[in-house]
Amino acid sequence: MNDEGIKGVFEKHVPQWVSPGERVLLVVPDTTRTAPMALLMNLLLPVLHAAGSRVTVLVALGTHPPLSPEVLREHLGIDPSGDEVRVLNHAWDDPNALMPVGMLSADEVDVLSGGLMGEAVELKVNRAIADADRMLFLHPVFPHEMVGFSGGSKYIFPGISGPEMIDIVHWLGALRTSGKVIGKIDTPSRRVLDAAAQKMPLPMHGLSFVYHCGEIVALEAGELCSAWRSAAAASQKVHITYSPRSYRKLLACCPSMYPDLWTGGKCVYKCEPVVEDGGELIVYAPHVKNFSEVHEETVRALGYHVRDFFLARMDRYAHLSRAVMAYSTIVKGEGTYLDGVEWPRIRVSFATQIPRSICEAADIGYVDPDTIDPADWMNREEEGVLCVEPAGEMLYRLASQRDTDKSPVKMRD
Numbered sequence: 001m002n003d004e005g006i007k008g009v010f011e012k013h014v015p016q017w018v019s020p021g022e023r024v025l026l027v028v029p030d031t032t033r034t035a036p037m038a039l040l041m042n043l044l045l046p047v048l049h050a051a052g053s054r055v056t057v058l059v060a061l062g063t064h065p066p067l068s069p070e071v072l073r074e075h076l077g078i079d080p081s082g083d084e085v086r087v088l089n090h091a092w093d094d095p096n097a098l099m100p101v102g103m104l105s106a107d108e109v110d111v112l113s114g115g116l117m118g119e120a121v122e123l124k125v126n127r128a129i130a131d132a133d134r135m136l137f138l139h140p141v142f143p144h145e146m147v148g149f150s151g152g153s154k155y156i157f158p159g160i161s162g163p164e165m166i167d168i169v170h171w172l173g174a175l176r177t178s179g180k181v182i183g184k185i186d187t188p189s190r191r192v193l194d195a196a197a198q199k200m201p202l203p204m205h206g207l208s209f210v211y212h213c214g215e216i217v218a219l220e221a222g223e224l225c226s227a228w229r230s231a232a233a234a235s236q237k238v239h240i241t242y243s244p245r246s247y248r249k250l251l252a253c254c255p256s257m258y259p260d261l262w263t264g265g266k267c268v269y270k271c272e273p274v275v276e277d278g279g280e281l282i283v284y285a286p287h288v289k290n291f292s293e294v295h296e297e298t299v300r301a302l303g304y305h306v307r308d309f310f311l312a313r314m315d316r317y318a319h320l321s322r323a324v325m326a327y328s329t330i331v332k333g334e335g336t337y338l339d340g341v342e343w344p345r346i347r348v349s350f351a352t353q354i355p356r357s358i359c360e361a362a363d364i365g366y367v368d369p370d371t372i373d374p375a376d377w378m379n380r381e382e383e384g385v386l387c388v389e390p391a392g393e394m395l396y397r398l399a400s401q402r403d404t405d406k407s408p409v410k411m412r413d
């Protein structure tokens with residue numbers, strides 16, 4: 001889709017949604033998603049201003065670190081200190097930056113999650129909504145390890161939400177397991193997210209797009225959840241690579257847009273499905289210095305373990321974030337925990353600047369990054385060796401899983 005086509009979509013739909021003088025809260029992604037945001041903002045903002053709206057841009061960080069003015073300027077193509085548009089970073093851990101918008105009851109969560117979780121959760125979001133008349137979401141859609149596909153209501157919870165919903169969404173995805181969630185449109189966590197989105201007090205519309213091979217191949221406009229669903233169906237067609245075989249060794253090359261292994265963990269989630277039982281997946285990220293820029297202490301306290309390891313020790317870890325615990329389990333991957341022994345399905349190793357001693361203390365494999373040259377891993381598929389460069393956005397699955405990816409999720413299996 002070229003610039004004129006994109007602009008045409010914006011000009012067709014946005015004036016139908018926005019009334020003159022309205023305050024629009026425009027929610028956008030951070031830099032951990034590949035998307036031509038500066039181009040899109042350059043096309044969208046004139047349409048919003050022509051419609052007579054006043055715009056505040058809110059970056060949906062979840063728990064990611066805030067973006068500096070310099071990064072915001074490059075990412076969005078606008079001056080964050082200018083007078084035309086106000087630009088805000090979400091602050092998930094600042095109670096003063098949040099306001100309540102409702103509740104999901106324990107019964108609602110139980111039904112929506114298919115019995116995976118049954119606890120009430122208070123819904124809090126960024127206080128910027130109090131100064132808005134409507135919300136507009138401009139975001140890409142990719143396969144996602146916790147909710148199936150990114151985008152839509154996920155840009156509210158956990159994108160601009162408080163820690164309560166961040167905890168619920170991540171842990172629910174871990175309980176279901178990434179392997180049963182990623183690349184699926186209809187998932188328990190998505191149902192919870194969409195129900196929470198219905199509690200929002202403002203009208204919401206989405207501009208959901210699919211970006212692939214340097215091009216926007218789909219741009220869906222409409223009510224937030226319906227626009228997302230159409231984009232997710234398009235993403236499912238282009239962002240999943242089906243492999244005819246599995247591999248005993250896989251090198252996932254982590255791009256620089258992932259500054260740590262909290263975001264770089266996507267290199268594991270997107271590639272694990274094609275690693276054979278007992279095989280090894282190495283995340284090659286020589287630029288990475290820590291597990292998480294925000295949650296380092298908690299990650300080290302938890303270590304990396306399969307889901308059932310934590311389920312057997314919930315009392316011990318009750319004081320720690322379940323969102324971080326969920327991250328730990330899906331990095332470690334599928335596996336079992338029987339008679340006090342943990343059995344991961346595959347071995348996951350990090351080739352980063354994180355020392356061997358710290359990796360081993362966290363129960364994750366270590367590889368010296370200086371011993372790796374990605375070129376040595378190329379074109380060795382017949383040997384059972386695969387190099388994915390860059391990793392993190394394309395989902396790799398076995399060809400035998402193609403039909404199950406299109407099937408509705410079973411809620412109580």
